[in-house]
Amino acid sequence: MLTVGDRIPSFNLQAVVSSEQDKAFSTINDASSPGKWKVIFFWPKDFTFVCPTEIAAFGKLNTEFNDRDAVIYGVSTDSEFVHLAWRRSHPDLKALPFPMLADIKRELSQGFGVLHKQEGVALRATFIVDPQGVIRFVSVNDMSVGRNPEEVLRVLDALQTDELCPCNWQKGDEFLKAA
Amino acid sequence: MSIQTLKGQLPEYAKDLKLNLGNLANETALSEVQKAGTFIATAIASRNPAVTEAVVAEFASKLDAPTLNAVKAATAIMGMNNVYYRYLHLADSEDYSKLPAKLRMNVIANPGASRQDFELWCLAVSAVNACGSCIAAHEKVLRRAGMTPEQIQAAVRIASTVHAVAVTLEAEQTLQSQSLAHAA
Numbered sequence: 001m002l003t004v005g006d007r008i009p010s011f012n013l014q015a016v017v018s019s020e021q022d023k024a025f026s027t028i029n030d031a032s033s034p035g036k037w038k039v040i041f042f043w044p045k046d047f048t049f050v051c052p053t054e055i056a057a058f059g060k061l062n063t064e065f066n067d068r069d070a071v072i073y074g075v076s077t078d079s080e081f082v083h084l085a086w087r088r089s090h091p092d093l094k095a096l097p098f099p100m101l102a103d104i105k106r107e108l109s110q111g112f113g114v115l116h117k118q119e120g121v122a123l124r125a126t127f128i129v130d131p132q133g134v135i136r137f138v139s140v141n142d143m144s145v146g147r148n149p150e151e152v153l154r155v156l157d158a159l160q161t162d163e164l165c166p167c168n169w170q171k172g173d174e175f176l177k178a179a
Numbered sequence: 180m181s182i183q184t185l186k187g188q189l190p191e192y193a194k195d196l197k198l199n200l201g202n203l204a205n206e207t208a209l210s211e212v213q214k215a216g217t218f219i220a221t222a223i224a225s226r227n228p229a230v231t232e233a234v235v236a237e238f239a240s241k242l243d244a245p246t247l248n249a250v251k252a253a254t255a256i257m258g259m260n261n262v263y264y265r266y267l268h269l270a271d272s273e274d275y276s277k278l279p280a281k282l283r284m285n286v287i288a289n290p291g292a293s294r295q296d297f298e299l300w301c302l303a304v305s306a307v308n309a310c311g312s313c314i315a316a317h318e319k320v321l322r323r324a325g326m327t328p329e330q331i332q333a334a335v336r337i338a339s340t341v342h343a344v345a346v347t348l349e350a351e352q353t354l355q356s357q358s359l360a361h362a363a
Contacts, residue, residue, distance in 0.1 A: 163280050164287040165256070166298075166316040167264035167305075 001113035001125070001140070008038070008133045009111030015073075015099035016083040024084050028073065028099055030133070037070035037160075038129040039152060042103075042114055042122035046078045046086040050146045054124075055100075056092035058149045063097075068156055069131075072098035077121050079104045114140065128156055180233040185344060193347045199340045204237070208333035213296055215241035216250040220300040221338040223254045224307040225345035229352070234341065249292030253300040256284050261308035268312035295324045302331065303338040 002009075012029040041058065043051045058065075058072055065072055076083075080102040087093045087100065101108065103122070109115045114125040126147060128137035137155050141147060182204045189197040206214055215238035222234035239247055263282060267275050290297040298320050305313035321331055 157283070158281070160285065161279075161281060161283045162285070162288075163282075164284050165260045165264070165301075165313075166320050167260045167310065167313040168267075168276075168280075168316075 001138070002111075002127075002135055003138050004135055006135050008040075008127075008129045008135065009108065011103075011108045011111060013075075013101045013103055013108060014080040015101045016080050016087060017099045019084070019087045019094050025080055026099065028101055033071045035069075035131050037068065037131060037156065038073060039065060039070055039126070039156065040073045040075060040112075040129060041124075041126040041147070041152075042075045042109060042112075043124055044076065044116065044119065044121040044143055046076055046082050050124075050144065051076075052090050052092050054146045054149065055096065058152075059092075059096045059098065061149050061153055064153055065156070068153075068160060070128075070156055073101050074098060075101040075103050075108055075122065077103050077106055077109060116143070119143075126152055128152065128159065130159070180229075180236045182233065182237045185230060185233050185348065188348055188351065189344065190347070190351055193343075196340060196343050196347060199336075200344055203333075203337050203340055206333050206337070208330050209299075210296075211241050212246060212293075213299055213330075213334070214337070215239070216246070216253075216292075216296060216300050217303045217334045217337045218341060219247070219250050220254045221303050221307050221341040222345065223251065224258070224304045224338075225342045227345035227349050230341070230345045230348060245291040246296075249290040249297055250300055252286045252290050253297055254304050256286055257301050257304040257308065257313070260284065261305055261310035261313055264312050265308075265310040268310070295321070295326070298324070299326070299331070299334055303334045306335050306338045307342050 008030055010030045012027065015026050015028045016024050017026045018024050039058075041054075043054065045051070055074055058074065062072060083100040083102055087096060103109050106115060109122045112125065112127065114123045115121070116123050124141040124143065124145070124147060126137070126139045127135055130136050136159050137152075139147070139152070182200060186197045186200055189200075204218075209217065218234050218238050222231045242250065259282060263280060287297075298317055302314065302317035302321060305317055318331060
């Protein structure tokens, strides 16, 4: 499994971005949303029980993530048609504000190294990737345990928060140059 | 509303402030952009809506939109940093400087104006907000960037006078409405 400091693998996937038939599909690749942080979270299978709660919870925080210059990509190895069917059948997913990526060839799951060895589907893994394509946070749960998206937001905040003001200068420190 | 309006509203006992304000509006030590930004930042920091309005009306046209934004950003972020770092500096315990601040201040990395000008406005606001460690730190940065004491002092003179004008006009406003209330 990739870890902090590794680069995001290249990928090119179909994604579901809407529940409306004619607007449903789009393509997302590693060059999409340039300059943004990416929160990429995997789940094992559509149409199962733990997943919709987590996915909807990420959805509710989408504005908070966007405010922090981050986009969310949800991923499983299901096809885009299965994603669309699930979106339309589940009230919590109908208006999901971020794309559901269809990793049907398992290229992204394998690239990240998050395929469950026996089941062959994605583990419940979450990655935060910075605008330069470097992974800055990794978290994986076993199949039956859901994630806490608030925690992911907290980590993103912490990753983005630096004491940039010279006010923090202590006697003897080097200085920021007012370039 | 303008600097002229403010001068007209200053009472006789504050004639020094009136004349200082007029002189500083014509100060040449700073660039037009630096001067305009310093006036606006310190007016906002002095928290008198009428003074803020007049100063912005007078000086905002000297700044393009991203620069005006940077002036406001400097004032906003120093509103936070002046309190936080003043605390760190004044607290008896060293423990606090070891704790991560956990305060976002990313606008400092990308303010949308010249880095040096932004630092100057931060210094001017720090003077109004009375954070000693902030003043010391920002002054050093500006000197390293090549600003002269006279230039930095000009910004501080503007900060001092704008602040005094804000306080005085607020008092006059209160007293006028009080006397109207008593008359009624």
